[in-house]
Amino acid sequence: MNSIVPDSSTTAAIELLNKSLHRHKVGLADEHAAKLAEYCDLLWEWNAQLNLTRHTDFEQFVTRDLIDSLRLASHIPEEQSVLDVGAGGGVPGVVLAITRPDLNVSMAESVGKKAKALKDICRKLRLSVPVHAARAEDVLKKHHYDVLTLRAVAPLRKILFWFQRHTTAFGSILAIKGPRWVAERDEADKEGLLAGVDLDVIDEYPTPGHDNNSVILSIRYQRPVA
Template identity: 50%
Template sequence: MAESPVEPEETLAEVLARFEYELPEEQIELLDAYRRELWAWNEKMNLTRHTTLEKFVTRDVGDSLELANLLDEGERVLDVGSGGGVPGVILAIARPDLKVSLCESVAKKAQALDQMVTTLGLNVKVYPARAEDLLEATTFDTLVARAVAPMRKLLYWLAPRWDAFDRLLLIKGRNWVAERGEARHHGLLKPLELRKAAEYVTRGADAVSVILKIEPKQDD
Protein backbone atom coordinates (compact mmCIF):
# COMPACT_ATOMS: atom_id res chain seq x y z
CA MET A 1 0.00 0.00 0.00
CA ALA A 2 1.37 3.43 -0.97
CA GLU A 3 2.10 5.77 1.91
CA SER A 4 -0.36 8.64 2.30
CA PRO A 5 1.18 12.13 2.31
CA VAL A 6 1.13 14.30 5.40
CA GLU A 7 -0.64 17.63 4.87
CA PRO A 8 2.11 20.29 4.95
CA GLU A 9 2.04 22.87 7.73
CA GLU A 10 4.72 24.93 5.99
CA THR A 11 5.01 25.98 2.38
CA LEU A 12 7.68 24.46 0.16
CA ALA A 13 9.38 27.87 -0.02
CA GLU A 14 9.55 27.99 3.78
CA VAL A 15 11.05 24.51 4.06
CA LEU A 16 13.60 25.23 1.33
CA ALA A 17 14.60 28.41 3.16
CA ARG A 18 14.83 26.57 6.50
CA PHE A 19 17.35 24.16 4.98
CA GLU A 20 19.16 27.00 3.16
CA TYR A 21 18.30 26.07 -0.40
CA GLU A 22 17.98 29.12 -2.63
CA LEU A 23 16.02 28.76 -5.87
CA PRO A 24 14.20 31.22 -8.14
CA GLU A 25 10.51 31.66 -7.36
CA GLU A 26 9.38 30.10 -10.64
CA GLN A 27 11.43 26.98 -9.93
CA ILE A 28 9.97 26.70 -6.43
CA GLU A 29 6.47 26.92 -7.91
CA LEU A 30 7.29 24.17 -10.43
CA LEU A 31 8.85 22.00 -7.71
CA ASP A 32 5.72 22.40 -5.60
CA ALA A 33 3.51 21.50 -8.55
CA TYR A 34 5.65 18.41 -9.15
CA ARG A 35 5.47 17.48 -5.48
CA ARG A 36 1.67 17.69 -5.54
CA GLU A 37 1.50 15.57 -8.70
CA LEU A 38 3.91 13.01 -7.26
CA TRP A 39 1.98 12.68 -4.01
CA ALA A 40 -1.34 12.40 -5.85
CA TRP A 41 0.01 9.58 -8.02
CA ASN A 42 1.53 7.98 -4.94
CA GLU A 43 -2.00 7.34 -3.67
CA LYS A 44 -2.49 5.01 -6.67
CA MET A 45 0.93 3.33 -6.85
CA ASN A 46 4.14 3.23 -4.86
CA LEU A 47 6.33 6.00 -6.30
CA THR A 48 7.95 7.55 -3.22
CA ARG A 49 8.42 7.10 0.52
CA HIS A 50 9.17 10.81 0.95
CA THR A 51 5.69 12.13 1.70
CA THR A 52 6.54 15.09 3.93
CA LEU A 53 7.88 18.41 2.72
CA GLU A 54 10.96 17.99 4.90
CA LYS A 55 11.86 14.65 3.31
CA PHE A 56 11.03 15.93 -0.16
CA VAL A 57 13.41 18.85 0.35
CA THR A 58 16.25 17.16 2.23
CA ARG A 59 16.25 13.89 0.29
CA ASP A 60 14.80 14.45 -3.18
CA VAL A 61 15.62 18.11 -3.83
CA GLY A 62 18.90 17.93 -1.92
CA ASP A 63 20.23 14.91 -3.81
CA SER A 64 19.12 16.35 -7.15
CA LEU A 65 20.76 19.74 -6.58
CA GLU A 66 24.04 18.08 -5.57
CA LEU A 67 23.87 16.16 -8.82
CA ALA A 68 23.01 19.29 -10.80
CA ASN A 69 26.30 20.84 -9.68
CA LEU A 70 28.21 18.15 -11.57
CA LEU A 71 26.48 18.52 -14.94
CA ASP A 72 27.74 20.74 -17.75
CA GLU A 73 25.49 23.13 -19.60
CA GLY A 74 23.29 21.50 -22.22
CA GLU A 75 24.14 17.90 -21.34
CA ARG A 76 21.90 15.10 -22.56
CA VAL A 77 20.98 13.31 -19.33
CA LEU A 78 19.11 10.03 -18.85
CA ASP A 79 17.58 9.25 -15.46
CA VAL A 80 17.80 5.45 -15.22
CA GLY A 81 14.95 3.73 -13.38
CA SER A 82 13.31 7.06 -12.72
CA GLY A 83 10.43 5.72 -10.60
CA GLY A 84 8.63 8.82 -9.36
CA GLY A 85 10.94 11.19 -11.23
CA VAL A 86 13.86 11.72 -8.86
CA PRO A 87 16.35 12.98 -9.76
CA GLY A 88 15.33 13.51 -13.39
CA VAL A 89 12.27 15.75 -13.01
CA ILE A 90 13.95 17.91 -10.37
CA LEU A 91 17.03 18.26 -12.59
CA ALA A 92 14.79 19.40 -15.45
CA ILE A 93 13.23 22.03 -13.19
CA ALA A 94 16.45 23.26 -11.55
CA ARG A 95 18.55 23.10 -14.73
CA PRO A 96 16.31 23.94 -17.70
CA ASP A 97 19.43 24.07 -19.91
CA LEU A 98 19.76 20.28 -19.64
CA LYS A 99 18.16 17.86 -22.08
CA VAL A 100 16.66 15.44 -19.56
CA SER A 101 15.03 12.11 -20.37
CA LEU A 102 13.47 9.59 -18.00
CA CYS A 103 13.70 5.83 -18.37
CA GLU A 104 11.30 3.59 -16.46
CA SER A 105 10.67 -0.06 -17.32
CA VAL A 106 7.46 -0.44 -15.25
CA ALA A 107 4.75 0.62 -17.69
CA LYS A 108 2.31 2.13 -15.19
CA LYS A 109 5.09 4.20 -13.58
CA ALA A 110 6.24 5.40 -16.99
CA GLN A 111 2.67 6.44 -17.81
CA ALA A 112 2.45 8.37 -14.53
CA LEU A 113 5.76 10.09 -15.28
CA ASP A 114 4.61 11.02 -18.77
CA GLN A 115 1.41 12.57 -17.41
CA MET A 116 3.33 14.43 -14.70
CA VAL A 117 5.82 16.05 -17.08
CA THR A 118 3.00 16.92 -19.48
CA THR A 119 0.99 18.56 -16.68
CA LEU A 120 4.08 20.48 -15.57
CA GLY A 121 4.86 21.60 -19.12
CA LEU A 122 8.39 20.20 -19.00
CA ASN A 123 10.26 19.33 -22.18
CA VAL A 124 11.20 15.88 -20.87
CA LYS A 125 11.03 12.64 -22.82
CA VAL A 126 9.79 9.56 -20.96
CA TYR A 127 10.90 6.16 -22.24
CA PRO A 128 8.86 3.12 -21.06
CA ALA A 129 11.84 0.80 -21.41
CA ARG A 130 14.86 -0.70 -19.71
CA ALA A 131 17.94 1.47 -20.00
CA GLU A 132 20.04 -1.28 -21.57
CA ASP A 133 17.43 -1.67 -24.35
CA LEU A 134 17.03 2.07 -24.88
CA LEU A 135 20.80 2.52 -25.23
CA GLU A 136 20.87 0.20 -28.23
CA ALA A 137 19.54 3.06 -30.35
CA THR A 138 19.84 6.26 -28.29
CA THR A 139 22.89 8.10 -26.95
CA PHE A 140 23.38 10.40 -23.97
CA ASP A 141 26.20 12.33 -22.35
CA THR A 142 25.48 11.26 -18.77
CA LEU A 143 23.36 8.61 -17.08
CA VAL A 144 22.17 9.34 -13.53
CA ALA A 145 20.61 6.95 -11.04
CA ARG A 146 19.43 6.88 -7.44
CA ALA A 147 18.04 3.88 -5.53
CA VAL A 148 17.70 1.74 -8.66
CA ALA A 149 19.85 -1.30 -7.88
CA PRO A 150 23.15 -2.31 -6.27
CA MET A 151 26.18 -1.13 -8.22
CA ARG A 152 27.00 -4.67 -9.34
CA LYS A 153 23.61 -5.16 -11.00
CA LEU A 154 23.58 -1.73 -12.62
CA LEU A 155 27.07 -2.13 -14.08
CA TYR A 156 26.20 -5.60 -15.32
CA TRP A 157 23.13 -4.26 -17.14
CA LEU A 158 25.05 -1.38 -18.68
CA ALA A 159 28.28 -3.24 -19.51
CA PRO A 160 27.52 -3.75 -23.25
CA ARG A 161 26.30 -0.17 -23.74
CA TRP A 162 29.23 2.11 -22.80
CA ASP A 163 29.49 3.26 -26.42
CA ALA A 164 26.09 4.99 -25.97
CA PHE A 165 27.05 7.34 -23.10
CA ASP A 166 30.13 8.97 -21.56
CA ARG A 167 29.70 8.58 -17.81
CA LEU A 168 27.44 7.32 -15.06
CA LEU A 169 26.69 9.37 -11.93
CA LEU A 170 25.36 7.30 -9.04
CA ILE A 171 23.87 8.70 -5.82
CA LYS A 172 24.73 6.25 -3.04
CA GLY A 173 24.57 6.09 0.74
CA ARG A 174 27.10 4.87 3.27
CA ASN A 175 27.12 1.32 1.87
CA TRP A 176 28.77 2.42 -1.36
CA VAL A 177 32.18 0.99 -0.38
CA ALA A 178 30.70 -2.49 0.08
CA GLU A 179 28.89 -2.16 -3.26
CA ARG A 180 32.14 -1.15 -4.93
CA GLY A 181 33.86 -4.21 -3.45
CA GLU A 182 31.13 -6.50 -4.76
CA ALA A 183 31.35 -4.97 -8.24
CA ARG A 184 35.13 -5.39 -8.22
CA HIS A 185 34.80 -9.00 -7.09
CA HIS A 186 32.69 -9.71 -10.18
CA GLY A 187 35.18 -7.93 -12.47
CA LEU A 188 32.69 -5.23 -13.48
CA LEU A 189 34.97 -2.31 -12.61
CA LYS A 190 38.04 -3.66 -14.42
CA PRO A 191 37.48 -1.62 -17.61
CA LEU A 192 36.11 1.35 -15.68
CA GLU A 193 37.36 4.19 -13.52
CA LEU A 194 35.36 5.04 -10.38
CA ARG A 195 35.85 8.30 -8.49
CA LYS A 196 33.94 10.05 -5.74
CA ALA A 197 32.62 13.20 -7.42
CA ALA A 198 30.85 14.61 -4.33
CA GLU A 199 30.24 13.81 -0.68
CA TYR A 200 27.67 15.58 1.47
CA VAL A 201 25.59 15.26 4.62
CA THR A 202 21.82 15.24 4.18
CA ARG A 203 20.54 18.46 5.72
CA GLY A 204 18.59 17.89 8.89
CA ALA A 205 20.08 14.41 9.36
CA ASP A 206 23.44 12.72 9.88
CA ALA A 207 23.28 10.56 6.75
CA VAL A 208 26.27 10.85 4.45
CA SER A 209 25.72 10.44 0.72
CA VAL A 210 28.14 10.35 -2.18
CA ILE A 211 27.91 10.82 -5.91
CA LEU A 212 30.13 8.37 -7.75
CA LYS A 213 31.42 9.09 -11.25
CA ILE A 214 32.03 5.96 -13.30
CA GLU A 215 33.46 6.09 -16.81
CA PRO A 216 35.59 3.94 -19.13
CA LYS A 217 39.32 3.93 -18.46
CA GLN A 218 41.30 5.99 -20.91
CA ASP A 219 44.11 4.36 -22.87
CA ASP A 220 47.56 5.54 -21.82
Protein backbone atom coordinates in the same frame (compact mmCIF):
# COMPACT_ATOMS: atom_id res chain seq x y z
CA MET B 1 -7.55 14.23 -9.50
CA ASN B 2 -7.81 16.69 -6.64
CA SER B 3 -4.85 18.11 -4.73
CA ILE B 4 -3.86 15.97 -1.76
CA VAL B 5 -2.83 19.03 0.25
CA PRO B 6 -5.95 19.69 2.39
CA ASP B 7 -7.38 23.20 2.09
CA SER B 8 -4.17 24.40 0.48
CA SER B 9 -3.92 26.72 -2.51
CA THR B 10 -0.98 26.71 -4.85
CA THR B 11 0.34 29.79 -3.06
CA ALA B 12 0.13 28.06 0.30
CA ALA B 13 1.96 25.01 -1.08
CA ILE B 14 4.75 27.23 -2.37
CA GLU B 15 4.99 28.91 1.03
CA LEU B 16 5.31 25.52 2.74
CA LEU B 17 8.05 24.49 0.33
CA ASN B 18 9.84 27.81 0.80
CA LYS B 19 9.85 27.34 4.57
CA SER B 20 11.63 24.02 4.19
CA LEU B 21 14.03 25.52 1.65
CA HIS B 22 14.86 28.35 4.05
CA ARG B 23 15.22 26.00 7.02
CA HIS B 24 17.81 23.94 5.20
CA LYS B 25 19.47 26.86 3.41
CA VAL B 26 18.61 25.62 -0.06
CA GLY B 27 18.55 28.43 -2.61
CA LEU B 28 16.18 28.23 -5.57
CA ALA B 29 14.79 30.66 -8.10
CA ASP B 30 11.16 31.56 -7.38
CA GLU B 31 9.93 30.03 -10.64
CA HIS B 32 11.71 26.77 -9.87
CA ALA B 33 10.25 26.61 -6.37
CA ALA B 34 6.76 27.18 -7.77
CA LYS B 35 7.20 24.44 -10.37
CA LEU B 36 8.61 22.02 -7.77
CA ALA B 37 5.62 22.65 -5.50
CA GLU B 38 3.36 21.79 -8.44
CA TYR B 39 5.42 18.68 -9.14
CA CYS B 40 5.12 17.51 -5.52
CA ASP B 41 1.36 17.95 -5.62
CA LEU B 42 1.08 15.84 -8.78
CA LEU B 43 3.52 13.23 -7.49
CA TRP B 44 1.66 12.80 -4.22
CA GLU B 45 -1.64 12.50 -6.05
CA TRP B 46 -0.25 9.63 -8.09
CA ASN B 47 1.36 8.16 -5.01
CA ALA B 48 -2.09 7.39 -3.66
CA GLN B 49 -2.39 4.87 -6.51
CA LEU B 50 1.23 3.79 -7.04
CA ASN B 51 4.25 3.44 -4.82
CA LEU B 52 6.30 6.26 -6.36
CA THR B 53 7.93 7.85 -3.31
CA ARG B 54 8.32 7.51 0.45
CA HIS B 55 8.73 11.28 0.82
CA THR B 56 5.24 12.73 1.01
CA ASP B 57 5.72 16.13 2.58
CA PHE B 58 7.83 19.14 1.69
CA GLU B 59 10.28 18.61 4.54
CA GLN B 60 11.11 15.10 3.34
CA PHE B 61 11.17 16.24 -0.27
CA VAL B 62 13.73 18.96 0.45
CA THR B 63 15.98 17.01 2.82
CA ARG B 64 16.19 13.92 0.66
CA ASP B 65 15.02 14.30 -2.92
CA LEU B 66 15.86 17.93 -3.61
CA ILE B 67 19.24 18.11 -1.88
CA ASP B 68 20.36 14.94 -3.67
CA SER B 69 19.13 16.23 -7.03
CA LEU B 70 20.73 19.67 -6.70
CA ARG B 71 24.07 18.20 -5.66
CA LEU B 72 23.90 15.93 -8.68
CA ALA B 73 22.93 18.81 -10.96
CA SER B 74 26.02 20.76 -9.92
CA HIS B 75 28.21 18.10 -11.54
CA ILE B 76 26.50 18.05 -14.95
CA PRO B 77 27.96 20.50 -17.51
CA GLU B 78 25.66 22.82 -19.41
CA GLU B 79 23.64 21.65 -22.39
CA GLN B 80 24.20 17.95 -21.72
CA SER B 81 21.82 15.16 -22.66
CA VAL B 82 20.78 13.14 -19.62
CA LEU B 83 18.97 9.83 -19.20
CA ASP B 84 17.58 9.24 -15.71
CA VAL B 85 17.64 5.47 -15.22
CA GLY B 86 14.87 3.82 -13.21
CA ALA B 87 13.21 7.19 -12.82
CA GLY B 88 10.45 6.00 -10.46
CA GLY B 89 8.61 9.10 -9.30
CA GLY B 90 10.91 11.48 -11.15
CA VAL B 91 13.85 12.01 -8.81
CA PRO B 92 16.24 13.21 -10.00
CA GLY B 93 14.90 13.36 -13.56
CA VAL B 94 11.97 15.76 -13.13
CA VAL B 95 13.89 17.88 -10.62
CA LEU B 96 16.77 18.22 -13.08
CA ALA B 97 14.38 19.20 -15.87
CA ILE B 98 12.87 21.92 -13.68
CA THR B 99 16.01 23.34 -12.07
CA ARG B 100 18.35 22.87 -15.05
CA PRO B 101 16.30 23.80 -18.12
CA ASP B 102 19.51 23.90 -20.18
CA LEU B 103 19.74 20.11 -19.93
CA ASN B 104 18.08 17.74 -22.40
CA VAL B 105 16.54 15.30 -19.90
CA SER B 106 14.91 11.97 -20.69
CA MET B 107 13.73 9.27 -18.30
CA ALA B 108 13.66 5.48 -18.48
CA GLU B 109 11.18 3.56 -16.31
CA SER B 110 10.55 -0.10 -17.10
CA VAL B 111 7.42 -0.40 -14.91
CA GLY B 112 4.60 0.58 -17.24
CA LYS B 113 2.29 2.10 -14.62
CA LYS B 114 5.09 4.27 -13.25
CA ALA B 115 6.06 5.39 -16.75
CA LYS B 116 2.42 6.35 -17.38
CA ALA B 117 2.37 8.42 -14.19
CA LEU B 118 5.62 10.17 -15.16
CA LYS B 119 4.25 11.02 -18.59
CA ASP B 120 1.15 12.52 -17.00
CA ILE B 121 3.22 14.51 -14.51
CA CYS B 122 5.50 15.89 -17.21
CA ARG B 123 2.55 16.79 -19.42
CA LYS B 124 0.81 18.69 -16.61
CA LEU B 125 4.06 20.43 -15.68
CA ARG B 126 4.54 21.39 -19.33
CA LEU B 127 7.96 19.76 -19.41
CA SER B 128 9.34 18.47 -22.69
CA VAL B 129 10.83 15.32 -21.16
CA PRO B 130 10.60 12.03 -23.07
CA VAL B 131 9.63 9.10 -20.83
CA HIS B 132 10.67 5.69 -22.13
CA ALA B 133 8.58 2.82 -20.77
CA ALA B 134 11.54 0.49 -21.14
CA ARG B 135 14.74 -0.71 -19.55
CA ALA B 136 17.58 1.78 -19.93
CA GLU B 137 19.70 -0.85 -21.70
CA ASP B 138 17.07 -1.04 -24.45
CA VAL B 139 16.85 2.74 -24.70
CA LEU B 140 20.63 2.90 -25.16
CA LYS B 141 20.37 0.66 -28.22
CA LYS B 142 18.68 3.54 -30.04
CA HIS B 143 19.84 6.73 -28.28
CA HIS B 144 23.08 8.30 -27.04
CA TYR B 145 23.38 10.40 -23.89
CA ASP B 146 26.17 12.39 -22.31
CA VAL B 147 25.20 11.33 -18.78
CA LEU B 148 23.22 8.55 -17.14
CA THR B 149 21.88 9.37 -13.66
CA LEU B 150 20.89 6.80 -11.05
CA ARG B 151 19.49 7.09 -7.55
CA ALA B 152 18.21 4.22 -5.39
CA VAL B 153 18.08 1.89 -8.40
CA ALA B 154 20.49 -0.99 -7.75
CA PRO B 155 23.84 -1.92 -6.18
CA LEU B 156 26.99 -1.05 -8.09
CA ARG B 157 27.62 -4.58 -9.34
CA LYS B 158 24.25 -4.59 -11.11
CA ILE B 159 24.75 -1.10 -12.54
CA LEU B 160 28.16 -2.02 -13.91
CA PHE B 161 26.86 -5.28 -15.32
CA TRP B 162 23.86 -3.64 -16.99
CA PHE B 163 25.83 -1.00 -18.86
CA GLN B 164 29.18 -2.63 -19.59
CA ARG B 165 28.05 -3.60 -23.10
CA HIS B 166 26.55 -0.21 -23.92
CA THR B 167 29.55 1.98 -23.20
CA THR B 168 29.52 3.65 -26.63
CA ALA B 169 25.98 4.92 -25.98
CA PHE B 170 26.85 7.27 -23.10
CA GLY B 171 29.68 9.36 -21.72
CA SER B 172 29.51 8.77 -17.99
CA ILE B 173 27.32 7.57 -15.14
CA LEU B 174 26.56 9.69 -12.08
CA ALA B 175 25.16 7.64 -9.22
CA ILE B 176 23.91 8.88 -5.85
CA LYS B 177 24.84 6.43 -3.12
CA GLY B 178 24.64 6.09 0.64
CA PRO B 179 27.33 4.88 3.06
CA ARG B 180 27.18 1.31 1.77
CA TRP B 181 28.82 2.35 -1.46
CA VAL B 182 32.22 1.07 -0.27
CA ALA B 183 30.85 -2.43 0.32
CA GLU B 184 29.12 -2.27 -3.07
CA ARG B 185 32.40 -1.27 -4.74
CA ASP B 186 34.18 -4.21 -3.12
CA GLU B 187 31.44 -6.60 -4.25
CA ALA B 188 31.73 -5.31 -7.82
CA ASP B 189 35.52 -5.62 -7.70
CA LYS B 190 35.32 -9.26 -6.57
CA GLU B 191 33.17 -10.00 -9.62
CA GLY B 192 35.69 -8.33 -11.92
CA LEU B 193 33.29 -5.57 -12.89
CA LEU B 194 35.69 -2.70 -12.16
CA ALA B 195 38.15 -3.76 -14.86
CA GLY B 196 38.46 -0.94 -17.36
CA VAL B 197 36.34 1.36 -15.19
CA ASP B 198 37.27 4.69 -13.63
CA LEU B 199 35.18 5.06 -10.46
CA ASP B 200 35.57 8.24 -8.41
CA VAL B 201 33.79 9.94 -5.53
CA ILE B 202 33.19 13.45 -6.86
CA ASP B 203 31.01 14.71 -4.01
CA GLU B 204 30.25 13.84 -0.39
CA TYR B 205 27.68 15.69 1.68
CA PRO B 206 25.48 15.34 4.78
CA THR B 207 21.73 14.96 4.54
CA PRO B 208 19.61 16.44 7.34
CA GLY B 209 18.41 13.92 9.89
CA HIS B 210 20.90 11.23 8.89
CA ASP B 211 24.20 10.39 10.56
CA ASN B 212 25.93 9.17 7.40
CA ASN B 213 26.91 11.14 4.34
CA SER B 214 25.73 10.58 0.79
CA VAL B 215 28.15 10.45 -2.11
CA ILE B 216 28.01 11.00 -5.85
CA LEU B 217 30.02 8.50 -7.86
CA SER B 218 31.34 9.20 -11.33
CA ILE B 219 31.70 6.07 -13.44
CA ARG B 220 33.53 6.13 -16.75
CA TYR B 221 34.46 3.19 -18.93
CA GLN B 222 37.97 3.33 -20.35
CA ARG B 223 36.98 1.26 -23.42
CA PRO B 224 34.08 -0.77 -24.74
CA VAL B 225 33.87 -4.25 -23.28
CA ALA B 226 34.55 -6.88 -25.94
